[in-house]
Amino acid sequence: MAKQLETICITTGPVEVGDYVTLNIGPIHPAMHGTLRVITKTDGETIVSAKPEIGYLHRGVEKLGENLTYSQFLPITDRLNYCSAICNNVAYEMAVEKLLGLQVPPKAQLIRMIMMELARIADHQVCVGILGVDLGALTPFFYLIIQREEIYEIFEWHHGARLTNSMGAIGGVEADLPERFHEKWPKLRDTIRKANDETDKLLTHNRIWMDRTIGVNAFCADDALNWGFTGPMLRACGVKRDLRKEEPYLMYDEVNFEIPTGKHGDVFDRYMVRMLEMEESVKIIDQAYALYKELPEDAPLMKKVPKIIKPPEGQIYHAIESPNGELGFFIKSDGSDKPYRIKIRPPCYMVYQAFEDLVKGEMISDLIACLSSLNVIAGELDR
Amino acid sequence: MSLKDRVADILGKDLVALNEFRGDLCIEVPKGRIVQVLAKLKEEGGFDFLSDLFGVDNLDLYAKAAKKKKKSQEESEDTGETKGKESVQPRFEVIYLLLSLSTNERLQVMVRVPEDDLELPTVTGLWKAANWPEREVFDMFGIRFKGHPNLRRLLMWDEFQDHPLRKDYPLEGKGEERHLNYDIA
Amino acid sequence: MADWQIDLIKVVFIWVWALLIAVVMTWVERRASAMMQDRLGPNRAGPFGLLQPLADGIKLFTKEDIIPERARKILFILGPPLFALPAFSAYAVVPFGDKIVLGGKEIILQVSDVNIGFLYVLALGAIGVYGMVIGGWASNSKYSILGGLRATAQLISYEVPMGLALLTIVLLYGTFSLREIVLQQQGTFLGFLPNWGFFKQPLGFIIFMVAAYAEANRVPFDLPECESELVTGYHTEYGSMRLGLYLFGEYVNMGTLAAITVSLFFGGWGLPYVDMSRFLGPVSYGIASFFVFFLKQAFFLFLFVWVRWTVPRFRYDQLMGLGWKALIPLGLINLFITALLVQLTT
Numbered sequence: 001m002a003k004q005l006e007t008i009c010i011t012t013g014p015v016e017v018g019d020y021v022t023l024n025i026g027p028i029h030p031a032m033h034g035t036l037r038v039i040t041k042t043d044g045e046t047i048v049s050a051k052p053e054i055g056y057l058h059r060g061v062e063k064l065g066e067n068l069t070y071s072q073f074l075p076i077t078d079r080l081n082y083c084s085a086i087c088n089n090v091a092y093e094m095a096v097e098k099l100l101g102l103q104v105p106p107k108a109q110l111i112r113m114i115m116m117e118l119a120r121i122a123d124h125q126v127c128v129g130i131l132g133v134d135l136g137a138l139t140p141f142f143y144l145i146i147q148r149e150e151i152y153e154i155f156e157w158h159h160g161a162r163l164t165n166s167m168g169a170i171g172g173v174e175a176d177l178p179e180r181f182h183e184k185w186p187k188l189r190d191t192i193r194k195a196n197d198e199t200d201k202l203l204t205h206n207r208i209w210m211d212r213t214i215g216v217n218a219f220c221a222d223d224a225l226n227w228g229f230t231g232p233m234l235r236a237c238g239v240k241r242d243l244r245k246e247e248p249y250l251m252y253d254e255v256n257f258e259i260p261t262g263k264h265g266d267v268f269d270r271y272m273v274r275m276l277e278m279e280e281s282v283k284i285i286d287q288a289y290a291l292y293k294e295l296p297e298d299a300p301l302m303k304k305v306p307k308i309i310k311p312p313e314g315q316i317y318h319a320i321e322s323p324n325g326e327l328g329f330f331i332k333s334d335g336s337d338k339p340y341r342i343k344i345r346p347p348c349y350m351v352y353q354a355f356e357d358l359v360k361g362e363m364i365s366d367l368i369a370c371l372s373s374l375n376v377i378a379g380e381l382d383r
Numbered sequence: 384m385s386l387k388d389r390v391a392d393i394l395g396k397d398l399v400a401l402n403e404f405r406g407d408l409c410i411e412v413p414k415g416r417i418v419q420v421l422a423k424l425k426e427e428g429g430f431d432f433l434s435d436l437f438g439v440d441n442l443d444l445y446a447k448a449a450k451k452k453k454k455s456q457e458e459s460e461d462t463g464e465t466k467g468k469e470s471v472q473p474r475f476e477v478i479y480l481l482l483s484l485s486t487n488e489r490l491q492v493m494v495r496v497p498e499d500d501l502e503l504p505t506v507t508g509l510w511k512a513a514n515w516p517e518r519e520v521f522d523m524f525g526i527r528f529k530g531h532p533n534l535r536r537l538l539m540w541d542e543f544q545d546h547p548l549r550k551d552y553p554l555e556g557k558g559e560e561r562h563l564n565y566d567i568a
Numbered sequence: 569m570a571d572w573q574i575d576l577i578k579v580v581f582i583w584v585w586a587l588l589i590a591v592v593m594t595w596v597e598r599r600a601s602a603m604m605q606d607r608l609g610p611n612r613a614g615p616f617g618l619l620q621p622l623a624d625g626i627k628l629f630t631k632e633d634i635i636p637e638r639a640r641k642i643l644f645i646l647g648p649p650l651f652a653l654p655a656f657s658a659y660a661v662v663p664f665g666d667k668i669v670l671g672g673k674e675i676i677l678q679v680s681d682v683n684i685g686f687l688y689v690l691a692l693g694a695i696g697v698y699g700m701v702i703g704g705w706a707s708n709s710k711y712s713i714l715g716g717l718r719a720t721a722q723l724i725s726y727e728v729p730m731g732l733a734l735l736t737i738v739l740l741y742g743t744f745s746l747r748e749i750v751l752q753q754q755g756t757f758l759g760f761l762p763n764w765g766f767f768k769q770p771l772g773f774i775i776f777m778v779a780a781y782a783e784a785n786r787v788p789f790d791l792p793e794c795e796s797e798l799v800t801g802y803h804t805e806y807g808s809m810r811l812g813l814y815l816f817g818e819y820v821n822m823g824t825l826a827a828i829t830v831s832l833f834f835g836g837w838g839l840p841y842v843d844m845s846r847f848l849g850p851v852s853y854g855i856a857s858f859f860v861f862f863l864k865q866a867f868f869l870f871l872f873v874w875v876r877w878t879v880p881r882f883r884y885d886q887l888m889g890l891g892w893k894a895l896i897p898l899g900l901i902n903l904f905i906t907a908l909l910v911q912l913t914t
Contacts, residue, residue: 023710031796045714045884055538060554062523063547067554098405134796136787136881142605208788208880225484228433228512246487314404317480317489319434328435330480334444345435345480353515364714365883368797382538 020048023364027056031134031368034378038355038367045363052355057382065342070096070170070309073342078164080346080380084123085165086115086155087322088380094249095318095329096170099311107299108172109250110292115158115167116250117281117288121192122148123323124232124274124281127375131271132203134372135212140199147195150188154181170309172302177292185289189282196278203271210268217358217370219265227357228350231325232273233374237265243321255287267366270373308337315341324348324375346380386488393427394420409478409491417494418504421479425509430481430490433506436516438496438524439476442550473497475524479506496526505531523548578679579660586659590819591621593869597819600873628812636708636805643706648803648810651699652817654692658824661685663747664861665837666845668854677837677858678747685746686734689828690727693783696821697723700785700792703814704802715801718884719792722782725891726789730779732899733772736906737765737832746828750836754843762840765833771902773833775895780825782891785818787876791884826868830861837861 020041026032035056041048061080065073077092078085090112097104104112125148129141152162157178159167168174203209219229224237234241242259244252260276262269311333319328325347334340351374358374359367386408391398397420400411412420424430473495481490496503505528506513517528518537525546528534536543545552595610595618602609610617635644665677682688697720704716741749749765757763766773782789793801803814830836837857838844844860845853882890 021710023714030799055536055540058538060547063552063554066550101405132880136790136794136796137879138601139605139877142607146606202878203880206879208882208886211886212880212883223511225432226511228510241484315409315491316405316407317434317491326434328480330435330437330478332439334447340444341439343435343437349515350512354511363883363885365794365797 019043025367031371033130033372033376036352036371036376036378036381038371040364040367042364045365047359047362047364047367050356050359050367052352054352054378055382057378059383061383062342062344065339067338069337070311070339073339074169075164075166078166080344080383081123081322081324081327081348081377082163082379083126083375083377084116084119084323085163086119086167087123087320087327089165089167090116091318091320091322091327092329093168093170094320095316095331096309096311098316098318099314099331099333100170100305100309102171102303102305104172104303105300106251107176107292107295108168108301108303110288110295111173111177111301112168113250113252113255113288114177114285114292115155117285118151118154119165120323121278121281122151123375124278125195127323127372128199128271128274131267131369131372132199134368135209137203137206137209140202143195143198147188147192150184150191154178154184154188157181169302169305171305172300174301176301185285189286192278192282196275200275204275212365212369213268213271213373214266215264216267216366217362219354219358221265223354223357224265227354229325229354230350231321231323231347232270232277233265233325233351235259236262236269236273238263243319243326247319249318249320251288251291252284254291255284257284257287267369267373310335310337319345322347324377324380325351327380344380344383346383348374348376348381352376352381386490390424390428390490393423397423407489407491409493411493411495414473414494414496414503417479417492418506418509421481421492421506421509424481424490424492428490429483429485430488432482432484433510433512434480434482434489436477436479436506436513436520438520438526438548439478440474440524440548440550441472441476442474445472445474475501475526477503477520477526501525502527502529504529507531522546525549574673574675575679578675578677582659582662582664582679583656585664586656586820586823589823589865589869590816591625593819593822593873594621594624594815596870597873597876600870601877604874604877625812628809631808633808633810638708639805640706640708643702644805645810647699647703647706648806648813648817649699650702651696652813652820654696654699655817655820655824658689658692659827661688661746662824662827663750663831663836664827665854665858667857669850675854676747677854681745681747684744685749686828686832687744689824690731690734693730694723694727696817699814699817700802703806704792707802707805709805711798711800711804712802715792715794715798715804718794718798719785719802722785722789722791722887722891725888726779726782726895729775729891729895729899730783732896732903733769733776733779734832736769736772736903739903739906739910740765740768746831746836750831750838753835754838756841762835764835764840769833769902769906771898772906773829775899775902776829776833778890778895780829781872781875782887784822784825784872786822786872788879788881789887790881791887794881822869822872823865826865826872827861829868830864834864836864 020043023040023042025040026037027035037053037056038050039053040050061076064076074089074092077088080088125144129144132140155165156162157180158175159165219237221237221239224234238261240259240261245259257280260273262273313333313335315332317328317330319326326345327347328345330343331339332341359370387401390410397412397416398410399413402409475496477494477496479492481492503526505517515537517531518534520526521528521534522536522539523546535541545557599609610620613619613623635641660679661682663678667674667676700719701716704712738744741752743749753763753765755763757767761767785792803811806814837860839860844856848856
């Protein structure tokens, strides 16, 4: 009993004597997206320490991966970052393809690009919308979420699922762009832009919004790199780094787009980076779609892969730019039909471990704002 | 100068093995020198970003290799002299994924950790990013990191006894359930 | 009819009316927010979902009533009524119409025309805080206590600017009685504007409005509740009809504040430029004045909803900063200028 109590104490940290109040936020709390938990010590409303506890959504994905075949693992990747499942799917597929030494046909690459950028828009929409909700502005969330539903409509036409997409297969994609996509996209592009515009009007120059976000948990670039930040979080700190540009995969080197960056790494910059990235994604889809149109209609979608995938022995690491940052898959193969070891590098894992540094000395309200702007998805955090 | 040569140049004697597969370079370094090697790579090699850090359990791999060997030996009816050597192969690997922000090159640095000495020096002094990954490696494989500021279980609960990503841990678990004794007044 | 009978009828009427406004407001809030957010809102119960509040009420009444084990029981029970009742009581001094002649008797459309009208309103507003603080304290939960503390600090700080804004009105009209103030606001100001407090005291109105939003705990000042930070703040631990009373009290409070805004700054029941009593009979004039008042009140009620779904929420320290660093100095300056002008012109 005594031993057990000791271990419990380790979980919550030793009890400190002082005039601090321990406030346990989560795992069940309206602002803790999914099952996150932060144990904070507060002095009034100021945070003295904030210890994130993770693992409430740990499902042993990596262990599962070692016991499933390469194709069977694909649907499990949906459950990592469920806001942009397609990015996980494609990241995994590309990692396996790298292991196999495959090059997928250009049409499949373009479809993957289009779908991934759509997923990126959807992910950013959720993140920005939730940030608004957590700061008390509920309305923009609906403007954005309606557009996300429209995007999900396209996903549904293409591969039948809305949230857990399981798009594509190792070696390509299973289906061409749906018929309805061709007329849907021009309309959707406009409505996405309109929704972003409305959100922008409601939030960006709103005095309260600026007060709540500008300068709130600002982070400097050196620290961010030291902590292993990637993606929008790093770009908000002013580092112009995007794997789509730095290590181009698929056909990202054939499209033009900008990398929006912030300056101070505060909540406002993260919000702005995400807002601008949505616009860039729209541009990428337009260009990718134009490239797609140039291809003949009967161009192949799949590379020939054996039914049972048995990659040669070896280990590879492949990373793509997911909406949250660098999403990498390390796969070690022992030559059998199951991966010997799969390690997923979730982007928000690295970001979330710096949480205490981010929020120390700020107020409880800022902690919530910070958490929403990090876009921590428990699914990929805990795996 | 290719990455391979450059790395070899920087590390010199510390480079135990070098392996390239599909363009991914993986180097093996001695266990005791890992912090120095990584510091050198960070300072001289420009690998200034720690992308990830994780462990691999090679138990099954060795078992498979041994089986294969046995089979081939049986086929050739060769009496095994090398059998003893198999068991001394270190069971675990810890892989550090490094990235150079200026050249966008990636490098896998691998150390082998034998089962009877499950301890590695921490690299949290070099990269704060190693904080949680090291905790996770401890959680999943039981490898301890000396000097880590807060080496507790990360994903599994504190009372959990095993290390689930080891190959000898069954997929279904061993029937552990979370029993917490709360004082219910 | 004896006077007390008339008074009783008035009390019952205004009670029911206040309740009705609050009930309908819950529906308006949901429908209006839905309209603003491209949604449909509740549309199943009754025509346009009008019976939705009824369904909600039934649901709240039939829910299990839970009192947390370690709560302070008496205070826990006392909290919600203490919050809701002052809100209702404040209606007593609101002049919701001019007068109506029934059976040869002239009846003023106000429960009681006390001569300290809005001192009474301020006092009741201050009592309402106890409902939140006691509820937050008695729940024995950290979120609740934080919500309660925020409520105390917020309401105390915003009562000062509100009082300052109201003082200018007192200076201007020389009376505390709401009825008197409304009567003085008929006619025109400077020849072309309605003779409303709003045109004489624009700054006072803005200060009052901001303070009113803070008093009503509405976004952007809904920090005591603040569902994303403090779960739901002071009523986190409440359920069933106790929670219902808190939610309901908020809407009644809004109704009161809107009514007081109308009486103080927007000429109460009077139509601008038109004297209704001239061409309407005594009975129809009473009814018409009541509806004019109601329409104005409805506009301010809708404004509450509109603002709520448009802006984000303040942070606690920013809220305090706004109260003490902006509104109170402004209120003082406004008071000084008004006093000067009143002194010079009379």
